[in-house]
Amino acid sequence: MKRSTLMFVGALSVLPLAAAQAAGHGEFGPETGDREFSIAxxxxxxxxxxxxSIGLSGDLGWYLQPNVVVGIRQSVSYADIEGQSASDDFWNGSTRGYADYQFGHHKFRPLVGASLGAVYGDAVKDSAFAGLEAGAKYYVLPKTYMxxxxEYQWFFDDSSDSDDNFDDGAWVYTVGIGFNF
Structure with a gap:
């Protein structure tokens, strides 16, 4: 009897924790129709x-669902190219559309996505590119995330080049802060 009472009291004490977690399910992150802005x-x-290269990137996105975002991303960067003199400054930019899928509805949300856009500037051949990306967002406040x-990007001048150029792609790494509104 004492053991069953202890188990019953233990089960009752877990209920408020479960209810609090269920109530907090939607506290962090976006809802359908929200937008996001990030700087990185x-x-x-x-x-x-x-x-x-090193630079800045900004995203502006719209949530089609709480876990699906589409948007536009603008980056500007300074490049250090092997074999060039240190006095040469190379500035590059890229503009691309993106679509990301975020897993889960908690503070930590892994994501995968794809992008399609153009790269231009001093140290690159102006061309189109496609990219695959993976990462994560961590909500530090209900609408603010790290x-x-x-991203792995491969470049091409027309669609027939895309398969050939996958092996000649480039990696792009991003760390920043974002906001849902």
Whole structure:
């Protein structure tokens, strides 16, 4: 009897915790129709990490569902190209559309996605690119998150080049902060 009473009291004590967690389910993160804005530092390098760049990236997205966001991303970066003199400054930019899927509805949300856009500037051949990305968001406040993302981008002048150029792509890394509104 004493053991069953103890189990009953233990089960009752868990109910408020479960109810609080269920009530807090929607406290963090976006809802359908929300927007997001993020600002991040970016860095990247070619496949062999010989050439590198550092810059800023900004995203503006719209949530089609609480876990699906589409938007536009703008990046600007300074590039250090192997074999070039230190006095040469190379500035590059990229503009792309993106779509991401976020897993879960908790503070920590892994994500995967894809992008399609253009790269232009001093140290790159102006061209189109496609990219795959993976990362995570961690909500530190109900509508504020920290972001980490890695993208692999491959470049092409027309659709027939896309398969050939996958092996000559570039990595882009992003760490920043974002807001849902």
């Amino acid at each position: 530092g970016t860095g990247g390098g070619d496949r062999d990490f010989d050439n590198s 972001l980490g993302r890695a």
